[in-house]
């Protein structure tokens with residue numbers, strides 16, 4: 629069957645996890661109303677969390693998680709060598725995610741405190757693109773399944789996919805959510821990349837920027853606005869550094 633005069637293909641997909649909570653992988657088996665269609669579009673050949681299939685021949689590798697051990701570096705390089713398209717899947721893979729917070733700690737002292745005489749190997753956290761070339765990033769903690777489905781449709785047709793470049797505020801306004809600044813609360817929606825449909829402000833929580841910065845986000849103007857509204861630099865930096873997607877100067 630052709631669509632837009634293009635013959636869609638059914639790519640072989642391998643799904644791999646590194647340092648992560650595996651919540652992004654879980655998203656793949658969520659959204660049950662479209663799960664059967666999703667699985668008809670792709671051939672899952674490697675997915676430890678949900679399938680016994682094991683095949684090292686795949687077109688697309690979805691890589692979840694950040695990299696924090698030497699053996700992970702080697703495994704990631706081996707996946708990169710086999711995949712035609714490597715996708716950093718979720719904020720841990722794209723930016724280091726919440727795991728990146730540990731880079732601000734003394735890892736030797738933390739290891740001693742937690743594991744005593746039996747320290748665990750742990751390297752400073754890196755995003756996937758800091759180790760191997762990445763073809764596509766799908767940010768989000770977790771990823772947004774409808775967005776993942778749209779991306780897979782594009783990959784099937786060999787069409788380029790563009791993540792939204794505008795900020796979360798656009799989607800927030802489309803939902804008619806009252807701005808949290810009206811309630812005196814902090815929100816990173818003005819500088820964060822949209823595509824999640826702004827669930828956090830709709831649920832009464834400020835955006836924490838899990839999808840990283842929107843294109844051309846004017847962070848300096850945003851910092852001034854937030855300062856004028858009475859929030860401290862520290863509060864803002866803590867929030868902006870939470871998922872590792874923003875450059876934070878302090």
Ligand code: SF4
Nearest residue numbers: 648651718719720769
């Ligand atoms: S991005 Fe969030 S949901 Fe996905 S693996 Fe990392 S911590 Fe879990």
Ligand code: SF4
Nearest residue numbers: 797800807808815817
């Ligand atoms: S609540 Fe946040 S995302 Fe929504 S309009 Fe206000 S600043 Fe933007």
Ligand code: SF4
Nearest residue numbers: 824828835836837838
């Ligand atoms: S509103 Fe912000 S924190 Fe919530 S999912 Fe969207 S980008 Fe992530």
